Amino acid sequence: MEVGIVSYGHTKFGVLEQDTPDLIKEAMDGCLKNVEKGISPKEIDCVIVSCVDNAFSEQHQTGTLAWEYLGNPDAYGFKVESACVSGSMAIYLGKNMIERGEAKNVLVVGFEKMNKFGTDRITEFLTHGSSPEERKYGITQPGAYALLIRLYANKYDVTEDDWADISVKNHKNAFRNPWAHFHKDITKEGVMNSRIIADPIRLFHCSTISDGAASVLLSADPKKYTDTPVFIKGMGVAHDYLSAIEREDPTFLLASKRAADQAYKEAGKSPKDVDIVEVHDAFTPVEPMCYEALGLAKKGEGAKLVREGVVMFDGSLPVNVSGGLKAKGHPVGATHVGTMVEMFLQLRGEAGERQVPDRKTAIIEGHGGTGSVAIVSILER
């Protein structure tokens, strides 16, 4: 049985006035309203909420809150957390529940309300996801990525120019996305002269601190709700050590590769079948490493895809047409429900101005920490 995505909801990503309950409700209401052939709440067995840290929103019991908004007393709701791939983990669980016959329809809603605090507090909360040793040494998330990226840059052919080109690419893409946090043109010089956050990571390499929510409706009987569902052909989950120093090769996202291998195997696909991609550009210098983990480039050659224009909007394999985490935004718990919505729309040809023509097979890579947990999904119409 193939699980299909039949509907979606999406709020704007950015610094929003809405609080957590409003964000969840807006994304859920949108999702229910967008079911083309209609659905009754009674047909939805479960609602899974994804959120990274309730400390951001000061709202607990969001599973129950979402259950209230759903309006089916017989359903149940709960929250999952799996760092920056919390959204993908919620979808993975929903898919598994349907495949095992435990549910027919599952609504997944991811959210995060991050902008209640200043950047220093938010950085502090996010650092709670680092290894105890990293935290002890004052290594924040940007710091942990900086250590990885310097290692990578010392080993392989990648330059600050490549990193800047990725930031510029993702910002340009976000211009076409009405949900994106930033509609701001940035220049290569602007990126390369922006202030250092964790040497060599600069401000314009960093993803945004965003509020937002997104939702998808998964179904065991997709055609009952839409004539054009998008199927989750394969999904993989894998882990690696929290601290990069424990990993076999810190310059390679092994968890993402292992998750991709599982997803390709389940889908019966290979990297050459993929024609549109969303990857986890939490810090743009890591984007080439994501290409490599997905098998789209050889080890150490990810930057070539940027230099050759392959991953640009009009390239043969566009990456992060949504604007990516860099510019569409990174409300952590919502992020990878959002990437799922993006690929759902692209495969249905409904992505508006940012539609890439004739896409058939999409892949989404997400990872948490600096690659300690990864989820890869392959979608097809």
Added chain:
Amino acid sequence: MKSKLISYTDVTVPTPPYKKSTKSGIVEDEKGKRQLVGIDDEHYNILKIGMEGRIEKRVTDFGEFNFFVPEIKEKKEVSKVALITGATRGIGKAIALELARKGFNIVINDLELQDEGAEAINEIKKGGREAIFIKADISKYEEVEKMVKEAVEKLGRMDVLVNNAGINIDRLLINMTPEQWQKVIDVDLTGTYNCTKAALPHMMQQGGGRIVNVSSMSALDGAIGQANYAAAKGGVVSLTKTIAMEYAQYNILCNAIAPGCIRTRMTDAMPPGMLRERVSQIPLGRRGEPEEVAKLVVFLVTEGNYITGQLINISAGEYI
């Protein structure tokens, strides 16, 4: 066992319990075992991937840590650089000379070099340090930016900034024109902002710096006839505290001093009766010498590693 540095970073947006940027790295020992290490500020700018060094265990306020101490084959002597505004005479000149005696290369700034400034440059050069004059009106940001750029290009660094330049146009507020108000604010307060703003990026990049702002007794208790000057110097005190808070994390310390009645052209120009009256209010019973103020500045920038955001008055007890 030797360890090799394989990566490093400087986290400039620290999280609690850290208040200042944290420098750390990954080292690998001869058996290929990796570990995280702390890195001292003074070593950060010389780090290179593959550099060898030893691991030193240290207990800090935050627990026990391993620090990487790089093996430095040829230790390069670094001559630190101090820029003093308004330094062709008086307190500024004395500060320049005293800092040069302590080994600093000196940038003397003023509107004109004048004979006294040229003498100071010769004296510093005779003492074996470098000294250059850069003309700039500190009330104009473009000129200040150019000055700091030139100073770094010629002397290579920017370690100390002494915001000493100041003017006064004294009269009762009722008689003070808006232009006279603004002129003093522009030089004494905005000039301090301009120089600090231009110097900060270099200090941050170098891993630290020291800023001393010359305020005044007028900032503490006001002064009849000095509404503009007292307001500007009071502003300098608040600016000092703010700079101290914002840049402590970059190991940049900022303090202000409030000189009392010092033997300068300003006090030389006082009517004799008024000067006698003022000196009689000073417990030590005399004017201070510019060199005595200079020694305080030197202490703050060379020894005052645990002092920031303070206003220190040097007035022989005139203000207690």
